[in-house]
Amino acid sequence: MSSLLEFTAGLDWRSWLIIVGVVFVGIPLGGTILNVVSQLYSTGSHLLAPVWAMVSDPYDFFLECREKYGDVFTFVLLGRKVTVALGPKGNDFVLGGKISHLSAEEAYTSVTTPVFGKGVVYDVPNAQLMEQKRFIKFGLTTENFRTYVGLIVKEVESLLETHPALERTPQWGEFSAFKLMSELTIYTASRTLQGEEIRKAVDGSFADLYHDLDGGFKPINLFFGSLPLPMNRRRDRAQLKMSNFYVDIIKARRATGHAGSYDMLAALMDQSYKDGRTLGDRELAHIMIALLMAGQHTSSATSSWALLHSANRPDIWQAVYDEQVAYFGNGDGTFRDLEYEDLRNLPVLDSLIRETLRVHPPIHSILRHVKADLPVPPTLSSSGPLNASKASENAGYVVPKGYLVLASPAVSQADPRIWKEGRKWEPSRWSDPEGVAALALDMSEQGEKVDYGFGAVSKGTESPYQPFGAGRHRCIGEQFAYLQLGVIVATLARAIEMRIDKVPAHNYRTMITVPMSPDFIQFRRRR
Known part of the structure; x- marks a missing residue:
């Protein structure tokens, strides 16, 4: 990974x-x-x-291998054979594969279960995971989103007024993009999805628990999740304490009721499985931890990249600001409040976010464990040789049981065979109705609809644009992510100018692809 x-x-x-x-x-x-x-x-x-x-740079590595071996090839990773399948067809092969052949649970449980907790996400059979995703959808309603917009705005405005790195002066100051966005996104996510009790705790001992728990969310644990390392011991202690913390909140809510709450916890407390079983307190706690940990990483990384590129392109940042003035300006330098429906009518902001997700998908590679011998479609394997087992001349290539297969959205989203200047951040490509971006977006969002157990979603597994994955494991929080990113960027654009000489390189040493340090952005308040 x-x-x-x-x-x-x-x-x-x-x-x-x-x-x-x-x-x-x-x-x-x-x-x-x-x-x-x-x-x-x-x-x-x-x-x-x-x-x-x-x-x-795994992107360059994959393209170099593709030149030598074709779209499908195998390499050894810590003693495990990993078959890589590149391009849109490769994405479909891996992400659209049948659960009888491919398992995300077996690929990821060693890193996610110690952090999230037992009984949720990849620690349960796929059918149960699909039901848990269905529960989460009840907390991602339009009514909730309308409430979340104002809450996120308040968190951004509070950060602008109180954060020491954002001191209000007429001079240029600077802040670390990733550090600042890591703080802000945990504030906004805890205040909206997590609930008021969690938001109040974020500034206290909860922050230390989060830090220790996050310390176990490392690539090494994909293969060795139980190593007796200090970070894993801290992770395990923090997981138990955080789980107990949530359970106490859940018990208090059950005792007093949660009518009028618009957070995820309120939505989950009313759900039950198809067999009639309700969610237990510990199960609820672990789902809430999973939502906090998984969502915060991706949002902090994406918002950091969005700010870094915008600071490097003052014309784009100015266009975002001008769009805010045109849609929300009161004519005296002030703005009317953002509302949820507004975010759908801001093409400059939308293009900025989509282009950031294209160039910087949070996860550059996605793994699945092969549960049964897996034939490779001729349309995929014909583009080059395959270092996997060959069943027979007529049967074609087969990826054997026990292998891992890997898809790379980062490659298909910047592939020079598909995108013009694919590695260049250029939001204007999304305003071309006849361009590749429009076609890729249509394939991702408007294609064949499938219900995997949590409501009909676009399958999208053959799209070259998959920042939130595709198929049955497509990210359930996609719409919230767009909402959170949109409100953060819009609110900051109203308040500050930014500049930077060069966008930092990728740091591929973490589970989520983040900017390499240093990542300081210069800023000043708008006059």
């Missing part, structure tokens, strides 16, 4: 322990040890070179 895992692809267990020690435990003289490792593998290893390439 991320560069740390990719860096260690093909290494034996002794080298792996050295890497773990250097990176996570902080063994002294780590540089010397790494130098020894590199010398050990400087000759005779055909795996290290491509792995190092993935550390710096």
